[in-house]
Amino acid sequence: MLFSDSLKNKVPQFDGWGTLDALTDPIIVFHSESLILCHMNSAAARLTERSLIRSSSQEFVQSIMGLPERDLRAHLGELTSHESETVRLDVGLFGSQFDVSLQLAKGEFAEPVAIAVFRDVTGQLEADRQKRELVSNVSHELRSPLTAIKGAMGLILSGAAGEMPAKALQMVQICHRNADRLILIINDILDLDKITNGAMMFDNDHVQLVSLVNDAVEAIEGFKSRFDVTIDIDIVDSDMISFVDPNRMVQVLVNLLSNAIKFSSAGGHVTIRLMRHGDMNRMSVIDHGEGIATEDQERLFGRFVQIGAQNRASTGSTGLGLSIVKAIVNNQGGVISFKSRLGVGTTFHVDLPNAASEDNCRESDTGRLG
């Protein structure tokens, strides 16, 4: 016997141990109450052969699960109370990364038994890392030529290269607009990459939401003029303050406003409203456009989602914006929601915690309100 604690009389009757041995994923079976090991299949034995002799089987179970006893029991408690069917854990073992699926065995065993299946995801994680690195590097590399392209066209449009025939000027405007679109796509990809890696930085401060609204409306001015849409600012509560990253929140509002503008008819109106909503500070963007079909609403915050009849080229949309918006709002402790009716329009609400009622405000970060 490899372990100091005897398994005699503790191994449940089960005809399937041999079947488990045939599987390539390491599997361990243990009493969910005593944590004593009942069985490990051949793959688990091969994986752990160097570490077996030194510990009791309870210690071995905790060690291979990568958890102290208290945390392991907490996870088992989730399963026993039916809070979860399965607990997923990321475990590092002997230089490899495993996705561990922990479940309670049902039916076959008289004893309370837990089963942990270890899937080696080292290769997959490395492939994911390389893919993200490639996307990030390519995106960064694209910015230099785009800086030159957009800069050159900007100079032509400013008249720095002299007078141009009207038709040629129109062509350059199209190029310039599409260079902007490419930059938008690259920025979205890089933002999504940062969010996926948990690398997006937030520089939170106490911010008057009125100033965010004004900054966002100013930032969208050029875009708005292309669509002949008017933005109405409706400040119901002017004194709302939240502890957020102002640049990221302006990014959120600009995204929502640009969507609202794109889906409005020429001559239409978009409203941006500030109003308290219970304990939260609510910023709403309201359009009277075509609305979002019910079947599209569920996938609205997904990646590369395009809604409505207008195509990407005509709207300048990447299909990434709303997933980024949601990630930013959630990171800031807020909630984004919407309601929409076909033919009537769409309203997006961004609810942010009121800084006055927050616990996590930094006393020293009041400079922005100066």
Place this chain on the structure above:
Amino acid sequence: MIVFHVEDDMDIREIAKMSLEMTGDFTVVQYECGEAAIVGSGNVTPDVLLLDVMMPGMSGPETLSKLREMDHLATVPAIYMTARAQPNEIDEFTRTGALGVIIKPFDPVTLGQQILDIVAAGADA
């Protein structure tokens, strides 16, 4: 205003030079890398140093550090130009002695004003 501009991308150098000189407010002296800037900066004292961050060989911050060792460039206002602009990265750039950061792609029409604004804000600080 004399600008020392260090940038490895030839096209971006051209755009920046045209953008700044068309305003009539700037004279732009350009270098294709940090090493060239160190050798070529001579005794002329510019009003501002404009540095790309990611360059082959010496990076923008490494270049600035070397330029600062020269007496006539020790206190000249410096600005980085970069496509990488997370808040922590901007903080890091400013800690290396730059007054500010201009994000690429930049607007050629307002580039000069951006430089003037950053220098003015630095003078007020």
